[in-house]
Amino acid sequence: MQWLRRSVRLTGWATAYAVGLLGIFLAQTWLWWQDEPRGGGTDTNALWARHQWVGEAHTDAEYRDLAALLERNRITDVYFHAGPFEADGTVPPAKYTNAGRLIEAMRRHAPGVRAQAYLGQIRTVDGHGIIDLDDPAVRDRVLATDRVFLDLGFDGIHYDFEPIYPDDTAFLELLDRTRELTRSRGRLLSVAIEELTLADFMQPVYRTLLPAGWNGGLHYPPRPTEDYLRAIADRSDQVAVMTYDVPLPTRSLVGRHFAFHTERTLRLIGDRTTVFMGVPTYPTKLEWAEDLPGALRGVRKGVDALARPPARPYGLGVYAEWTTDRRDWERYRAAWLTAES
Template sequence: MTTRRVLKWLAIIAAVPLTLVLIVAAMLRLDYAGTPAPWAKSTGNDALWLGHAWVDGRRTAADVNTLAARLGSMKDVYVHSGPLDANGTLPAAKYPNAANLLTWWKARLPGVRISAWLGQTVNPDDEGHLNLADQATRARVVAGAKALVDLGFDGIHYDFEPVDDGDADYLALMRETRQAIGSAVLSVATHQIEPVIGATFLFRTVGGHPKYWSPEYFRQMAELTDQVAIMTYDSWTPLQSLYGGYVARQTAMALELTPDTTDLLIGAPAYHDHMVGISDYAESVAMAAEGTRLALTDHGPRPNLGLALYIDFAATEEDWREYEQAWVRATEE
C-alpha cells in the first residue's frame, strides 16, 4: 500500500469520530432552540444536596435559620450522612449531630423534607469499595438506612457510583429498602440517560467507567422509588448552548420514562470544580434551568418536576441568583 493511500485511510478514520461529534453537537444545539413557556418554571418541588457538616457537628441551629432563607421554593434536602463502610455498615459515629439537626429542622422548616444521603463507590473487584452483589452487604446498608429513618429523617437518598447499566443488585437494594422503611421517602441520584445510541460505549472507552444508563434501566429505577434526581452535570459539553441542549434532552427523556407518581429532579451544577475544565465554563444553574424549561414546554406541565442544586457548600451567590431568576421567578423579569 502506498504512503498516499495510507494517509488517505488515516484521514478517513480520523474524520469518523469528528463527524460524529459534530452531529451530536448539532443535535444538542437544536435541543436548545426555542422559547420556554411562561408557566415552565418552579412549582415548589425543588431540592438541594447538603454536605456532611450538617450531621458531624460543624453546623448549628443558627445555620439552619440562615439556610431557611434560601429554601423558599424547595421541597427536599439530601443531607450527606455516610459514607458507608466497605461492608455496608453505617456507624452512628458518622452522624453524631443528626438528632440535633432534625430537632432544629423540624422546628424551623417543617414543610421541607429532610432525607439522609447515603453512598459509596461501588466496585465488586476492590475490597475497599462496596459490593452490592453481596446480600449481607445490602442487608447492612438497609439496616443503616432504617436506623436513620427511625431517628427522624423523612427518607433515604441513595447515591452509589458508578453503577453499571442494568445492575440488578441496585434494584434489589431499592426493593429491600422500601420494605424496611415503609412509607418514608425513597430517593435516588441517577446516572445520566444515554443521550444517543453508542454514547455508553464511547464514554466507557474514553472515560473508563459507566456514565450512562439505558432508558429501560432508568425507567425501572423510577418505578421503584418515590423520587429520581438525575446528575445532569459533568456533561463534557464545551459550550453553554450545548449544555443547555444536553439538559433539555436529558429532561425530555426522563419526562417520558418517569411515572407521574414519581418526583423528577434535574440536577443543576452549583459548584465550580468540574471533572473536565471546559465544563466550568459551559455548565451553570442558569443553563440547567433553561434546558429544563425548554423540555417542559415541549412536554406539557409536570407539577412534580424540579431542579436539584448540587451542592450547598460550593454554591456561590451567583448560583443562588441564577436559581431565583432563571427558575423560580423565570418570567418576572
C-alpha cells in the same frame, strides 16, 4: 499508485463531508440555543447538603438561616450527607452525632421540608471500589443502617451508589427491600443516578470493548438504559439525575445536553416518580461552557420540548449547598422560580 490516489481522494471527501455535517450541527445548535425558553419554574426542588449538618453542632440561628434559605428558594427536599457507608454497610455513630438536633430544628423551623439521609459509597466493580452490594450480608447491614436514620426522624433515605450499571440486579434488590422499609414507616426512598445512556444498543459493545475495572481503567459507561431507569423509578419515590459534569466545549452544546436529558427523562419516568434534574453550582471542569445559568436554561428548554407536563412533580436538584453562594441563589431564583410555567 492509482488506488492510493483514489483512497486519499475518498478519504479527503469523507473528511470534508463529516466536517461539514459537524459544522451544520454546531450552527443549528447555536441557533436553537438563542431562543428564550418559554416555560420552567416549579415549587418542587431538591438540594444536596454538606455532612457538617449532621456531624457538627450548630446554633439555633444557623438552623433558622437554613430554614429561611430553603423557604426562599422553594426547596422541598434536602439530602443531608450522613454517610458514607463503610465497606460493611454501616455508618459509625460518631459521623452523625448531631443528626437528632438537626431533625428537631428542621421540624421546628422548616416543617414543610423533607430532610432525607444522604447515604452512598463507591460500588465495587471488577474488584475495584469499596462496598460490595452483591454480598447479601452487606445489603442487610445497609438496611439496618437505614433503620437507624429513620429512627432518628429522617423523612427518607437518599441513595448515591456509584457506579451503577444497567445490569446491576443487586442494586435493584436493595431498592426493593429499602422501599418496603421506607413505606412501612411512611417515609421516602430517593435515588441519585447518572443520566441516560445515549444509545442503549451500545451497552453490549461497551461491555465487550471496555472490560477494565472502575477506577482501575476504562469500563463501559455507568449510564442507565431506558429500561433500567424505569426499573429504578418504579422502586423509588424520587429520582435525582446527576446531569452535571458535561465534557462539552460550548455553552450551546452543554445546554443541549441538559435539554435532551430533561425531556427524555421526564418523558420516560415523569409519570412514575418525582424527578429532579441535577444542576451544578460548583466550578466545573469547563467553566466557560457549563455553569448554573446555562444548566437552568437547558432544563427549561427540555421542559418546553415535552408534549405535555409529567403527571408527577418535577424540579431541580441543586448540587450543592456547600458550593452555592448568594449570587448563585439569585441566578436560580431569576431563571427558575420566576419563570412563567
